[in-house]
Amino acid sequence: MPQSSRQILGWLGAGILGVSGWLAAWADSPTTTGGKAAPIAAHREALSHWNGLVGGWRGTGQPRRGSPTGAWREDTAWAWSFSENETALVGTVTRGKLATTLKLTAGAQPGEYQIHWTSPEGTARTLLGKLADGKLVCESSPDEQEEVHRITLTPLNEQRTLILFEKRRTEQQSYTRIAEVGYTREGTRLAAAGGGQPECVVTGGLGTIKVEHKGQSYYVCCTGCKQAFDDDPEGILAEYQARRTREKAAGK
Secondary structure (H helix, E strand, C coil): CCHHHHHHHHHHCCCHHHHHHHHHHHHHCCCCCCCCHHHHHHHHHHHHHHHHHCEEEEEEEECCCCCCCCCEEEEEEEEEEECCCCEEEEEEEECCCCCCEEEEEECCCCCEEEEEEECCCCCEEEEEEEEECCEEEEEECCCCCCEEEEEEEEECCCCEEEEEEEEEECCCCCCEEEEEEEEEECCCCCCCCCCCCCEECCCCCECCEEEEECCEEEEECCHHHHHHHHHCHHHHHHHHHHHHHHHHHCCC
């Protein structure tokens, strides 16, 4: 396998090792069995592929590749978002020319993802797609202007990510580039916990935010996980301990 492919696969799987055991314990717990628990757990598992997005990114947008004409700078912060009806990874964009938010959710079918894109003008679009050659390619339905939009999310490695925006007329086959935003991660971050690094008690990713409960300190990876911990610290810690027990039994 080429080195670039190994890097992408490693990036995509960054959250799986830490999250998979937690997901099993969470899905089996008395408070989550039945009802909506199964689809919610499945969505969390699907999105764990993208745990490497969590954190802050500095971006440079270019309508034309390699040209400064019309280019801009922006910042995007990705975090988990948990609610009773939805689990998502939400990117909040500051100073962006194409987006104010990009929300990633699991699709209805296995392997499908949705990108919910809100523009600075307030236009909301939902794009559906799948992974292909290490890239997430999502396409919208035709809008009132008879245009189809496409977003391609490409993780190059742990520190670099590209998001390409394109569109086409419904009667055309080829897409026209709107712009591409190249992102560099803010600061230095490992892909996952380990090697003495703190572990997020919610997702198993790299813990960067300290939280406390009954005089004990723990870590979470983002503001969304902090909110989940604050809402139910006892439940989160019970799930975390169950995952650790399962990992120990498996010799991990």
